[in-house]
Amino acid sequence: MKRELPxxxxxxxxFVTRTLTEMVNKTGTWxxxxxxxxxxxxxxxxxxxxxxxxxxxxxxxxxxDEKIMIDYDFxxxxxxxxxxCPVKCIDMxxx
Amino acid sequence: xxxxxxxSLEERQDFFSPGHGLCPGCGAAxxxxxxxxxxxxxxxxxxxxxxxxxxxxxxxxxxxxxxYLHVAFENAAxxxxxxKVAYDALIRKKKISKDANLVVLGGDGGTADIGLQSxxxxxxxxxxxxxxxxxxxxxxxxxxxxSGATPYGAWTTTSPAGQKTLKKDLMGIxxxxxxxxxxxxxxxxxxxxxxKVEKAISMGGPSxxxxxxPCTTGWRYDPKLTVKISKLAVKTGxxxxxxxxxxxxxxxxxxxxRVPVSEYLKLQGRFRxxxxxxxxxxxxxxxxxxxxxxxxxxxxxQ
Amino acid sequence: xxxxxPILLSGNLAAAYAIKQLDVDVVAAYPITPQTTIIEKIxxxxxxxxxxxxxxLVESEHSAISSCLSxxxxxxxxxxxxxxxxLLLMHEILFITSALRxxxxxxxxxxxxxxxxxxxxxxxxxxxxxxxxxxQLFAESAQEAYDKxxxxxxxxxxxxxxxxxxxxxxxxxLSHTYEPVFxxxxxxxxxxxxxxxxxxxxxxxxxxxxxxxxYPEYYFETRYQSAKALEDSIGIISEVDxxxxxxxxxxxxxxSPFRCEDADVILISMGxxxxxxxxxxxxxxxxGEKVGMMSLKLFRPFPxxxxxxxxxxxxxxxxxxxxxxxxxxxxxxxxxxTSALYLSKMSVPCVNFFTGLGGRDVRMADxxxxxxxxxxxxxxxxxxEHRFYVGLRG
Numbered sequence: 001m002k003r004e005l006p007x008x009x010x011x012x013x014x015f016v017t018r019t020l021t022e023m024v025n026k027t028g029t030w031x032x033x034x035x036x037x038x039x040x041x042x043x044x045x046x047x048x049x050x051x052x053x054x055x056x057x058x059x060x061x062x063x064x065d066e067k068i069m070i071d072y073d074f075x076x077x078x079x080x081x082x083x084x085c086p087v088k089c090i091d092m093x094x095x
Numbered sequence: 096x097x098x099x100x101x102x103s104l105e106e107r108q109d110f111f112s113p114g115h116g117l118c119p120g121c122g123a124a125x126x127x128x129x130x131x132x133x134x135x136x137x138x139x140x141x142x143x144x145x146x147x148x149x150x151x152x153x154x155x156x157x158x159x160x161x162x163y164l165h166v167a168f169e170n171a172a173x174x175x176x177x178x179k180v181a182y183d184a185l186i187r188k189k190k191i192s193k194d195a196n197l198v199v200l201g202g203d204g205g206t207a208d209i210g211l212q213s214x215x216x217x218x219x220x221x222x223x224x225x226x227x228x229x230x231x232x233x234x235x236x237x238x239x240x241x242s243g244a245t246p247y248g249a250w251t252t253t254s255p256a257g258q259k260t261l262k263k264d265l266m267g268i269x270x271x272x273x274x275x276x277x278x279x280x281x282x283x284x285x286x287x288x289x290x291k292v293e294k295a296i297s298m299g300g301p302s303x304x305x306x307x308x309p310c311t312t313g314w315r316y317d318p319k320l321t322v323k324i325s326k327l328a329v330k331t332g333x334x335x336x337x338x339x340x341x342x343x344x345x346x347x348x349x350x351x352x353r354v355p356v357s358e359y360l361k362l363q364g365r366f367r368x369x370x371x372x373x374x375x376x377x378x379x380x381x382x383x384x385x386x387x388x389x390x391x392x393x394x395x396x397q
Numbered sequence: 398x399x400x401x402x403p404i405l406l407s408g409n410l411a412a413a414y415a416i417k418q419l420d421v422d423v424v425a426a427y428p429i430t431p432q433t434t435i436i437e438k439i440x441x442x443x444x445x446x447x448x449x450x451x452x453x454l455v456e457s458e459h460s461a462i463s464s465c466l467s468x469x470x471x472x473x474x475x476x477x478x479x480x481x482x483x484l485l486l487m488h489e490i491l492f493i494t495s496a497l498r499x500x501x502x503x504x505x506x507x508x509x510x511x512x513x514x515x516x517x518x519x520x521x522x523x524x525x526x527x528x529x530x531x532x533q534l535f536a537e538s539a540q541e542a543y544d545k546x547x548x549x550x551x552x553x554x555x556x557x558x559x560x561x562x563x564x565x566x567x568x569x570x571l572s573h574t575y576e577p578v579f580x581x582x583x584x585x586x587x588x589x590x591x592x593x594x595x596x597x598x599x600x601x602x603x604x605x606x607x608x609x610x611x612y613p614e615y616y617f618e619t620r621y622q623s624a625k626a627l628e629d630s631i632g633i634i635s636e637v638d639x640x641x642x643x644x645x646x647x648x649x650x651x652x653s654p655f656r657c658e659d660a661d662v663i664l665i666s667m668g669x670x671x672x673x674x675x676x677x678x679x680x681x682x683x684x685g686e687k688v689g690m691m692s693l694k695l696f697r698p699f700p701x702x703x704x705x706x707x708x709x710x711x712x713x714x715x716x717x718x719x720x721x722x723x724x725x726x727x728x729x730x731x732x733x734x735t736s737a738l739y740l741s742k743m744s745v746p747c748v749n750f751f752t753g754l755g756g757r758d759v760r761m762a763d764x765x766x767x768x769x770x771x772x773x774x775x776x777x778x779x780x781x782e783h784r785f786y787v788g789l790r791g
Binding site for chain 3 (some may be wrong): 005006007008009011013014015016017018
Binding site for chain 1 (some may be wrong): 101102105109112117121122125129151152154155156158320322323
């Protein structure tokens with residue numbers, strides 16, 4: 001993503017940074033294989049969420065419904081979630 | 096409150112955001128994320144120079160949603176203790192009202208080698224900081240050079256024929272300083288690790304956690320295996336999970352039946368050159384056996 | 398202005414006295430001669446409850462400056478002091494302190510650097526710190542060391558500045574010599590340099606990342622930002638000096654000239670040598686010689702504008718360097734001054750005097766010799782040699 005680069009006097013003193021998270025970097029572009037959750041087999045045990053190094057897997061709650069979701073904007077496709085899933089409900093699919 | 100379930104840990108707020116530049120499958124990212132989850136909002140993170148630092152703070156972006164300071168390579172412990180001492184003074188003088196946890200996340204180079212002096216000073220002064228060493232057993236940020244924490248036999252770019260000396264005993268060094276609390280950790284035993292982080296922070300004195308961190312790039316393995324390798328390090332006896340508190344050392348994860356070290360080594364390209372050398376494998380097995388004897392792990396299952 | 402009783406203090410004790418009055422929160426330091434008595438005295442103040450600060454007895458100067466930097470990043474007012482090898486060990490972190498814009502204040506008892514090991518005065522320790530981005534003030538007396546430390550906090554914490562400050566005082570010669578010092582009242586110090594919570598701080602209520610990684614698109618701008626702040630601080634430094642003068646009756650200026658107005662030859666110096674040179678000028682003036690001198694009180698930012706007007710009518714200028722710069726064609730202070738002269742299109746001949754290394758005494762006779770050399774140059778208008786090693790055998 002192209003950012004407008006600031007002048008030296010537009011940068012905060014001491015180059016501290018606080019407003020912009022690394023989420024401007026869409027690391028999903030690094031991916032070769034994509035994890036896909038088979039929700040019918042998912043037990044919502046949360047191991048994939050805990051082990052995700054980005055982290056880009058989260059529990060989406062709507063009402064009484066819980067669903068584990070992967071944010072593909074950031075998933076680098078490391079495959080840890082698929083490897084560690086106790087019920088093997090995540091497949092690594094070629095992009 | 097110990098984490099009784101994965102759910103209770105998962106439900107804690109995240110303070111480490113995605114988009115960082117760490118490698119796919121990076122163990123340091125897992126550690127940073129779990130530590131900040133456990134430590135919570137009122138925490139200040141200090142890191143020495145290293146992979147974690149350069150990849151999570153690419154100006155003007157940051158992955159840290161808690162206050163974060165990086166100064167240099169060899170002074171993270173001094174920097175963290177300076178903040179802590181400042182907070183103590185400011186609170187005593189009623190200039191501020193709210194305290195913060197001080198947690199260092201340092202690699203093995205910044206901890207066992209160049210940062211050891213400053214760590215020793217901070218531990219000896221008894222300052223209330225929690226120092227967590229994510230140990231990937233080499234200088235990964237500069238391209239996999241050996242450190243004082245590189246294990247016997249491991250290939251690195253500066254030990255091309257395999258490391259000839261043993262890993263530095265960081266836990267022994269920390270404990271010898273009379274720390275309040277010291278523990279080893281592995282991401283494969285994440286509740287054990289999270290509980291240790293919580294305990295370490297609550298100790299009211301210096302605490303140290305030595306956390307094994309498989310590095311997909313430097314250890315040469317498929318990124319999906321980070322957790323598996325973290326588990327095998329424990330199962331083989333090469334990375335016993337224990338804690339030290341008030342003079343007592345206690346195993347926190349039992350290993351009734353050990354796995355032969357070759358199961359751990361064979362997944363890692365850095366040991367490939369010794370996999371057909373039984374005498375080298377026997378040597379590494381003997382180190383695991385020594386840990387097993389010391390910590391009361393079970394025999395190797397045939 | 399009230400009349401106050403003087404106290405007999407060494408330069409180091411005067412520095413400690415200032416720190417006691419400045420509501421400093423954290424002191425982190427490590428012993429090294431000749432700075433040590435500063436931290437010994439501060440330890441006593443803390444132990445006796447006269448200074449409410451946390452004193453970190455760290456394991457090296459590297460950790461001392463690192464802890465000061467980080468304590469400042471937590472919002473605290475901090476102090477450290479060092480000399481010689483200790484300052485060299487801090488070197489790396491000095492750059493980081495200024496780039497992070499943290500108001501660390503440090504007293505330096507200037508001492509030679511090894512080898513050979515030598516505990517006496519010269520400026521060998523401070524010259525390698527020229528480019529670290531700190532404000533560098535020089536004192537000529539214990540009184541001035543005391544005054545400058547009080548000024549240092551006000552300068553350093555000014556939102557227009559936000560840079561670390563070093564107060565230099567010559568080791569042994571000033572650090573250990575007792576003289577009458579007129580302190581300010583505690584309340585005067587408190588209102589001159591009032592404590593404020595430093596706003597660029599690590600606070601969980603308002604998280605920020607400090608010390609980030611800078612790609613080539615950002616590095617240049619960040620370095621320029623702190624360099625520019627240093628350059629621009631010169632006005633604030635003089636403003637603070639003025640204000641200090643109003644409450645104390647003492648103000649120093651960025652350069653302190655003496656009898657320059659009609660001088661044919663002018664000698665420029667920094668630190669305690671200036672006192673000897675000033676005394677020599679006084680003597681020579683009694684004999685009718687048109688000599689003058691100028692003491693450089695501010696080394697970074699370099700006050701070239703303030704200086705140029707003073708030397709414009711001189712026929713020869715001498716610059717004393719109390720440190721060598723091996724391999725360079727001239728000494729470090731000379732280098733700055735002649736660059737300034739060149740850029741001001743002034744072609745007055747200049748001579749560089751190296752002297753006083755490793756605590757070697759510089760006497761009035763030595764200074765007279767320097768003036769003799771300058772007078773010869775003034776006569777011919779040409780400096781045949783530009784470097785003299787005053788007092789060197791052989």
